[in-house]
Amino acid sequence: MGKQHRIEVMVGTFMVLGFLALFFxxxxxxxxxxDTDADGYRLSARFANVGSLxxxxxxxxxxxxxxxxxEVRFDKATYEAVVIVRIxxxxxxxxxxxxxxxxxxxxxxxxxxxxxPGGSQxxxxxxxxxxxxxxxxxxxxxxGQFLFKKAGESG
Amino acid sequence: MRFESxxxxxxxGLGALERLGRGHLLLVGIVLGVGEIxxxxxxxxxxxxxxxxxxxxxxxxxxxxxxxxxxxQGYYVLAQFGAEQSLGVMxxxxxxxxxxxxxxxxxxxxxxxxxxxxxxxxxKATEQLSGLEMMAVDPIRRILTPRFFGGVLAMPLLAAxxxxxxxxxxxxVGVGLLGxxxxxxxxxxQSKVDFEEDVVNGMIKSLVFGVVVTWIALFQGYDSVPTAxxxxxxxxxxxxxxxxxxxxxxxxxxxxxxxx
Numbered sequence: 001m002g003k004q005h006r007i008e009v010m011v012g013t014f015m016v017l018g019f020l021a022l023f024f025x026x027x028x029x030x031x032x033x034x035d036t037d038a039d040g041y042r043l044s045a046r047f048a049n050v051g052s053l054x055x056x057x058x059x060x061x062x063x064x065x066x067x068x069x070x071e072v073r074f075d076k077a078t079y080e081a082v083v084i085v086r087i088x089x090x091x092x093x094x095x096x097x098x099x100x101x102x103x104x105x106x107x108x109x110x111x112x113x114x115x116x117p118g119g120s121q122x123x124x125x126x127x128x129x130x131x132x133x134x135x136x137x138x139x140x141x142x143x144g145q146f147l148f149k150k151a152g153e154s155g
Numbered sequence: 156m157r158f159e160s161x162x163x164x165x166x167x168g169l170g171a172l173e174r175l176g177r178g179h180l181l182l183v184g185i186v187l188g189v190g191e192i193x194x195x196x197x198x199x200x201x202x203x204x205x206x207x208x209x210x211x212x213x214x215x216x217x218x219x220x221x222x223x224x225x226x227x228q229g230y231y232v233l234a235q236f237g238a239e240q241s242l243g244v245m246x247x248x249x250x251x252x253x254x255x256x257x258x259x260x261x262x263x264x265x266x267x268x269x270x271x272x273x274x275x276x277x278x279k280a281t282e283q284l285s286g287l288e289m290m291a292v293d294p295i296r297r298i299l300t301p302r303f304f305g306g307v308l309a310m311p312l313l314a315a316x317x318x319x320x321x322x323x324x325x326x327x328v329g330v331g332l333l334g335x336x337x338x339x340x341x342x343x344x345q346s347k348v349d350f351e352e353d354v355v356n357g358m359i360k361s362l363v364f365g366v367v368v369t370w371i372a373l374f375q376g377y378d379s380v381p382t383a384x385x386x387x388x389x390x391x392x393x394x395x396x397x398x399x400x401x402x403x404x405x406x407x408x409x410x411x412x413x414x415x
Contacts, residue, residue: 007204014208018312021319022358028341029247029322030350058346154242 029030040089041126045100045113050081051136053102053111059085061115066091069113085113094118096128102136111136168216170333178374181295185303185373192304194346198297202305206267206369213266214259218317221254222246222324229325230333234409235337242335243344246325247318250412251348251357255318260364263310264397271302272393275376276386299377303369310365311358318357356412364401364406372396 047116050072059067067087075082087094097118104111124130185359192199275298278284284294322344329335348354372393379389 020317030348
């Protein structure tokens with residue numbers, strides 16, 4: 001009995017260690033802890049160009065993440081990109097005239113959706129659309145415009 | 156004899172197919188014996204102890220060193236792009252996705268798989284398996300089934316421990332030794348490593364490796380020639396085959412999971 005009991009205790013310890021390691025991987029290494037807020041509400045926004053904005057890209061306001069992109073799809077009627085974002089439940093005072101921009105973090109970083117609050121007293125609610133949007137900056141277009149302008153000046 | 160060389164090739168092929176068939180029949184027999192471990196859970200605990208607890212030290216120490224080496228090498232490469240901050244992402248992703256499951260499986264194949272093969276082979280050589288059968292005890296259910304499920308259950312836990320210890324090792328080297336920013340190390344890791352995509356897929360991998368490694372070890376033991384030489388050969392084959400199959404299956408699983 002003594003030996004069997006010792007084996008059971010050791011196996012129990014081993015399993016606890018294993019699950020602790022898994023817990024560590026889930027909470028500390030991966031982003032499970034950040035994604036527990038499946039509640040919250042959804043907003044949509046239309047862009048002429050979303051650049052490389054992807055599902056799960058962060059949505060920030062004042063540089064703080066307040067939600068994530070849930071869906072990016074193409075609207076074949078208007079030739080626009082429709083972005084559905086999920087805003088965290090606690091953030092329920094986003095003004096109606098908020099501006100949505102597709103920004104890039106750093107020169108080579110990934111793209112995210114930055115929200116700039118407007119001054120309206122009416123707040124966006126679940127299912128509403130952000131009307132003011134600005135598309136992603138496409139580097140090639142900017143270089144093209146720059147060259148065009150330069151050519152115009154010299155000529 | 157005409158076509159002698161062709162006939163030899165045919166014999167080799169038939170032999171391999173036959174072994175493959177015997178192996179699968181054995182696996183079916185083992186899995187069907189699952190009732191035995193529900194009736195006698197003590198058998199399963201003893202095997203998790205043999206395979207899991209006794210492999211803890213080698214898995215932990217290897218994980219620590221692999222994580223530390225990843226920290227050093229990753230820093231060297233990332234520093235060239237000025238992206239040392241991403242060291243945590245690199246260490247964690249490579250451990251959780253690949254190195255954790257694969258290296259753990261190779262270590263377990265060497266540490267526990269070889270022991271299983273030798274044990275079963277020796278039981279066969281000394282007619283203990285036949286003895287059990289004489290007493291109307293099914294040796295597959297009584298001996299092989301608990302070992303199989305012990306290995307299958309222990310493997311993902313060992314892989315999780317390997318990855319966790321490795322991340323901590325990478326943290327020591329990256330943050331402690333090379334001066335990567337503490338906050339960036341963890342926050343970049345958390346924002347880039349996905350639980351389902353990375354951690355869960357890694358665990359699925361190591362579960363499959365657990366099946367592969369213990370199955371091969373048990374089959375090689377059960378199918379060994381019951382002599383001293385036969386058991387020694389079976390033990391070698393067990394480790395070699397397990398390592399090759401783990402690496403091959405890893406490629407297939409990686410292509411399926413992360414291919415697109």
